[in-house]
Ligand SMILES: CC(C)(COP(=O)(O)OP(=O)(O)OC[C@H]1O[C@@H](n2cnc3c(N)ncnc32)[C@H](O)[C@@H]1OP(=O)(O)O)[C@@H](O)C(=O)NCCC(=O)NCCSC(=O)C[C@](C)(O)C(=O)O
């Protein structure tokens with residue numbers, strides 16, 4: 390299993406020799422949606438191994454089940470975050486600012502003694518949406534809090550505004566911290582009138598823009614859903630492509646999608662070893678006052694060192710989760 394090969398490596402190669410402080414990193418390789426009104430699925434989700442569990446109040450829940458979804462989620466929060474062998478991100482997808490359901494969601498979901506780790510705000514179109522959300526959070530969350538915020542980009546207008554949205558999110562955060570940009574490809578395709586294809590070439594620009602902007606603002610980038618949940622080969626291909634594009638993780642809708650997706654976003658043992666060697670060589674050369682240096686015939690400078698640090702952060706975070 391994946392965990393079995395990472396653990397010995399972490400013990401013998403990563404943790405013992407790493408010289409840099411381990412930075413906080415919450416992995417979100419698979420971000421698993423669970424309709425909040427469906428208690429059976431909600432309870433099952435906590436037995437699964439997804440890095441992030443998103444209890445949904447939005448589009449996975451029918452209009453006449455929204456109240457039930459809120460009640461279920463609040464009940465779970467009140468009992469305390471369910472324990473799992475491996476720590477995980479407990480997220481809630483509320484309804485969008487434009488939906489007018491958001492106040493009802495927040496009035497139930499963030500007014501108890503326990504908050505979710507992360508709020509996922511769908512269909513963020515512009516800076517005003519964030520300001521409205523931030524105002525509601527100030528109104529409902531009385532204590533100091535630092536909830537993570539996932540910002541979903543799901544329309545042409547949102548994509549055009551994404552840089553401003555990120556700039557504003559980082560400045561305005563009083564009760565929340567932006568942690569990720571997420572690509573809502575189904576709504577996005579509806580917004581631009583694209584026809585879906587097998588290769589997904591119609592969303593290439595949007596995917597690359599979201600990754601680029603996310604990384605520019607030091608946020609995670611979460612790739613689109615693969616809706617054919619009975620097609621593991623297709624999922625693997627799309628998940629690996631997402632990892633190659635630079636995404637940090639991917640949205641999933643079914644338990645069978647978790648393992649394939651998390652493997653696609655997990656650095657393999659060779660990559661972990663490579664990253665550790667680069668970091669060790671970097672620290673040695675820094676002490677000697679050298680910036681760029683040579684490693685196995687390759688010129689290594691800061692961008693490569695940062696890539697190596699990303700690999701080490703992810704591997705460490707998966708095994709030694711620092712989320713809570
Ligand atoms: C597709 C469905 C209906 C098939 O559900 P099913 O029950 O027919 O499937 P199954 O194969 O029979 O399920 C096997 C077992 O897994 C369970 N199960 C199955 N799914 C889940 C789940 N998600 N969470 C937890 N448990 C789940 C299910 O209850 C069953 O448990 P059992 O063996 O104990 O009886 C089901 O998988 C499901 O409801 N998935 C979530 C759908 C959803 O949330 N969609 C909205 C998110 S995507 C979106 O909004 C778009 C986006 C981003 O905004 C944009 O691109 O714009």
Ligand SMILES: [Mg+2]
Nearest residue numbers: 448543573576
């Ligand atoms: Mg959507």
